[in-house]
Amino acid sequence: MKGHSYKAGIFLKDESRADWHDKTLWMVRQKRDKAARSVADWEDLRERASSIKEQVLSNLDFYLSEFEQRAVENGVKVHRASDAQEFNEIVYKIVTDNNAKLVVKSKSMLTEECGLNTFLEQRGLEVVDTDLGERIIQFRKEPPSHIVLPAIHLKKEEIGELFHEKLNTPKGMSDPVLLTSAARTHLREKFLSAGVAITGVNFAVAETGSVVVCTNEGNADMGVHAAPVQIHCMGIEKLVPQTRDLAVFTRLLARNATGQPITAYTSHYRKPKPRGEMHIVIVDNGRSDRLKSDIHRSSLKCIRCGACMNTCPVYRRSGGHSYGYLIPGPIGSILAPSYNIKKHTDLPFASSLCMSCSNVCPVKIDIHDQLYKWRQELSEKGAFSPVKGLVLKIAGFILSKSALYDFSGKVARVALKWLPRRMVYSKINVWGWERELPAVPQESFKKWYSKNSGKNNL
Amino acid sequence: MNRDNLLTAKDLIPEFIESLAHVGAEVIKLNGKDSVLAYISENYPECITFENKEIWEEYSFSCSKEKLEKLGTIQLEGRFGVAENGAIWLDDNCFPNRLLPFIAQKVIMLLDSGKIVKDMGEAYDCVNECGYGVFISGPSKTADIEQSLVFGAHGPESLLVFLY
Numbered sequence: 089m090k091g092h093s094y095k096a097g098i099f100l101k102d103e104s105r106a107d108w109h110d111k112t113l114w115m116v117r118q119k120r121d122k123a124a125r126s127v128a129d130w131e132d133l134r135e136r137a138s139s140i141k142e143q144v145l146s147n148l149d150f151y152l153s154e155f156e157q158r159a160v161e162n163g164v165k166v167h168r169a170s171d172a173q174e175f176n177e178i179v180y181k182i183v184t185d186n187n188a189k190l191v192v193k194s195k196s197m198l199t200e201e202c203g204l205n206t207f208l209e210q211r212g213l214e215v216v217d218t219d220l221g222e223r224i225i226q227f228r229k230e231p232p233s234h235i236v237l238p239a240i241h242l243k244k245e246e247i248g249e250l251f252h253e254k255l256n257t258p259k260g261m262s263d264p265v266l267l268t269s270a271a272r273t274h275l276r277e278k279f280l281s282a283g284v285a286i287t288g289v290n291f292a293v294a295e296t297g298s299v300v301v302c303t304n305e306g307n308a309d310m311g312v313h314a315a316p317v318q319i320h321c322m323g324i325e326k327l328v329p330q331t332r333d334l335a336v337f338t339r340l341l342a343r344n345a346t347g348q349p350i351t352a353y354t355s356h357y358r359k360p361k362p363r364g365e366m367h368i369v370i371v372d373n374g375r376s377d378r379l380k381s382d383i384h385r386s387s388l389k390c391i392r393c394g395a396c397m398n399t400c401p402v403y404r405r406s407g408g409h410s411y412g413y414l415i416p417g418p419i420g421s422i423l424a425p426s427y428n429i430k431k432h433t434d435l436p437f438a439s440s441l442c443m444s445c446s447n448v449c450p451v452k453i454d455i456h457d458q459l460y461k462w463r464q465e466l467s468e469k470g471a472f473s474p475v476k477g478l479v480l481k482i483a484g485f486i487l488s489k490s491a492l493y494d495f496s497g498k499v500a501r502v503a504l505k506w507l508p509r510r511m512v513y514s515k516i517n518v519w520g521w522e523r524e525l526p527a528v529p530q531e532s533f534k535k536w537y538s539k540n541s542g543k544n545n546l
Numbered sequence: 547m548n549r550d551n552l553l554t555a556k557d558l559i560p561e562f563i564e565s566l567a568h569v570g571a572e573v574i575k576l577n578g579k580d581s582v583l584a585y586i587s588e589n590y591p592e593c594i595t596f597e598n599k600e601i602w603e604e605y606s607f608s609c610s611k612e613k614l615e616k617l618g619t620i621q622l623e624g625r626f627g628v629a630e631n632g633a634i635w636l637d638d639n640c641f642p643n644r645l646l647p648f649i650a651q652k653v654i655m656l657l658d659s660g661k662i663v664k665d666m667g668e669a670y671d672c673v674n675e676c677g678y679g680v681f682i683s684g685p686s687k688t689a690d691i692e693q694s695l696v697f698g699a700h701g702p703e704s705l706l707v708f709l710y
């Protein structure tokens with residue numbers, strides 16, 4: 089199977105695009121820093137966000153039943169799905185019960201996770217993703233390459249070409265304003281004729297039974313208020329206990345995601361509109377298994393801001409599609425193995441463990457530590473290739489014996505000096521494919537230290 | 547916390563205006579609601595307001611979506627504003643139809659300048675229980691094409707706030 093490093097290699101072949109990708113995401117990271125610094129109690133907010141999420145995860149059964157009870161009192165129909173299949177069937181039934189043919193959807197990573205679009209399309213329904221970035225990748229039949237900026241891997245010329253083909257815009261038109269306007273016209277038609285609108289959920293409030301959705305485009309609201317039936321889909325971990333907890337998260341989310349002080353729209357859906365129908369589908373799909381694991385449960389705190397992607401040197405230089413999982417970057421690399429450990433074995437290694445992800449995480453998930461723990465688990469399960477396993481075993485043996493280590497150092501210093509280049513930089517030396525070794529020193533650090541210790545108070 | 551105490555801080559107005567500009571909204575400050583209404587009827591004669599009961603009924607939930615889609619400029623009044631991010635809270639009592647703040651091409655928003663709170667912490671103390679409520683911060687926007695900021699993704703292309 090072609091893993092992350094192979095696909096990253098392909099991404100890097102187009103050097104100017106890879107460079108653009110890297111710089112653009114770094115710009116988003118800088119905007120985030122500026123926004124974070126404008127809030128005096130930023131670190132305190134992160135701490136509070138983290139502890140609210142911990143509190144919820146430790147009492148999830150309580151908050152779930154409180155939420156469900158309140159929602160039912162509000163006139164909302166609440167459904168529970170234990171896995172993707174059940175979730176898809178529930179949504180399909182609501183759509184067909186209402187004789188709808190067209191479904192409009194605003195951004196929801198959960199529906200991506202469950203493969204809802206494909207499920208509905210195979211049964212003859214039309215599903216339209218209404219977030220501009222999502223519509224673009226839906227036209228291209230691609231998965232998103234970033235959870236907040238789904239089409240960040242594309243250049244405007246490619247989008248112009250795509251819209252020419254799909255929306256009949258003039259050939260060669262690639263101005264973002266004109267392209268956005270063409271999409272606006274196209275999607276307004278869809279909003280007005282859809283029978284059902286589906287949204288994801290950013291936060292669900294246990295004490296009121298309401299769900300909160302944050303968008304910049306206003307597409308969740310256009311869909312929900314125009315269609316007779318609204319469906320909000322949420323993972324069980326989206327709960328917060330009280331309305332006032334939203335203050336913590338709405339102050340963090342947009343600032344951390346894109347550097348905005350808040351999204352253009354922060355919508356609170358509590359009761360259905362007059363003559364309308366409101367459904368909430370609560371989905372588990374493996375989350376309660378993760379909740380049981382002391383090691384990996386902290387990943388359930390994630391609020392999907394995408395900041396760990398923007399800051400990650402590996403993500404920025406390998407692109408979202410190289411991860412082969414719907415959520416890329418550092419957070420995706422710790423989520424993916426818990427769904428399919430065999431398929432995503434390489435993802436915990438797609439990191440330099442620089443800790444930048446953990447430092448920007450608004451809910452203080454120990455992402456770098458999680459990556460490390462996955463590596464430990466995977467190596468115990470024998471997930472390494474035999475060559476890598478053998479190399480590590482030899483290294484472990486040498487490193488544990490001081491004399492042998494000193495001797496190996498001596499051999500290496502001589503060998504690296506005299507061996508022909510084609511042997512040192514042979515195919516087996518993967519490290520040396522793109523890099524040069526530093527000049528070989530005359531002596532080891534240990535020797536240098538023992539000679540110099542005592543001088544200059546060293 | 548007492549709501550009336552929160553909604554008085556005059557020194558929050560400059561920060562609120564700055565935040566609105568930052569999120570892409572236009573702001574005009576006038577003295578008194580009457581002068582705002584006079585300004586609007588002079589400069590935006592086509593603007594639809596929902597202050598009288600008949601128009602409220604006309605655009606309520608039974609109004610066709612096609613009719614709503616033809617709306618140009620509408621006038622709404624927010625409940626309160628948030629200084630730190632320029633967000634304005636509206637709920638079911640502010641419009642006859644939930645689709646209105648999104649489907650109109652341009653939204654003119656009125657706000658009593660005495661009703662500005664410092665941050666989201668104070669804001670959520672003022673949020674009332676309602677079927678639907680929304681914080682609106684600037685016009686609809688997207689940066690999905692090469693990170694270029696474009697106003698009017700799906701919702702209004704512009705937001706004009708009148709503080710009085």
